[in-house]
Amino acid sequence: MGFYEELSRYYDIIFPAAPSTVEFIEKSANDRKYILDIACGTGNYAIELAKKGYIVDGVDLDSEMIKAGKKKAKAENLNINFTQGNMKDIKALFSDQKYDLIYCIGNSLVHLDSEDEIGQLINDISDITNDNGTLVIQIINYDRILDFNIDHLPTISRKEAGVEFVRNYVHDKVSGKILFNTEIHITNEDKTHKYENSVALFPLRKDALVNIVKNAGFNKIEVYGGFGKEEYFENSFATVLVARK
Incomplete structure (x- = not known):
């Protein structure tokens, strides 16, 4: 999937x-x-x-x-x-x-x-x-991201549903873009599945x-x-x- x-x-x-x-x-x-x-x-x-x-x-x-x-x-x-x-x-x-x-x-x-x-x-x-x-x-607020070198957003955790959404930023200084690297962690029956994605954002x-x-x-x-x-x-x-x- x-x-x-x-x-x-x-x-x-x-x-x-x-x-x-x-x-x-x-x-x-x-x-x-x-x-x-x-x-x-x-x-x-x-x-x-x-x-x-x-x-x-x-x-x-x-x-x-x-x-x-x-x-x-x-x-x-x-x-x-x-x-x-x-x-x-x-x-x-x-x-x-x-x-x-x-x-x-x-x-x-x-x-x-x-x-x-x-x-x-x-x-x-x-x-x-x-x-x-x-x-x-x-x-x-990309003024904050760029000027304060923010490299992540708070993880969204929904423990009752066994879901976590992890969000990290990497500033690509060559392209000027922000690479938004995300992971969805789904936990059920003591097993955790991880789904990863990366997308370039214009800051x-x-x-x-x-x-x-x-x-x-x-x-x-x-x-x-x-x-x-x-x-x-x-x-x-x-x-x-x-x-x-």
Whole structure:
């Protein structure tokens, strides 16, 4: 079984929908209804928002994640359009729809290859966002990672389920990328199985993200250090941006 297939099985255990994040997204929607979740995983947030009456679409690159999202939505009797596809194709995938709020969270944006690719995605997002619509982005704070030489994130441990998610960073100074090396440890019947993966991430700094969003036609940009609207500092764990079009 491959890494992402295994991850899709335990995704909801490792990354449950956080109430503070749901509340942040909901408040950012300003009582408007049409929402797009980019890099939705198994649809945890899309499902929570759909339960609250929002009309939600979700897209993810991984087919196993989408399959899991569809299964959960069906079990909840929710009508969510889950689509398997690349975020780089977002404009083509959703060309017949405009949204009141689009969000890309979970450090997904930096899986793109360069600042140019990120800029193109944000431009495409702008094109399918309604006037006065909202963009929400959350990534790891790469100012902290780069300036303080952070080489790991805290291990996520779900002992009751026998699951651990280990996360390490290696800064490749030649390419400028961050190698995100992860391991899933699954323990059952006193046996532990380990699944490993490594992916190169583009370490996007906060000021570069703000400039990209401005250049795409968004304004009223606010940056926080978390979904609780904590003040952003260079050593904040996360970079959370919200902007209006």
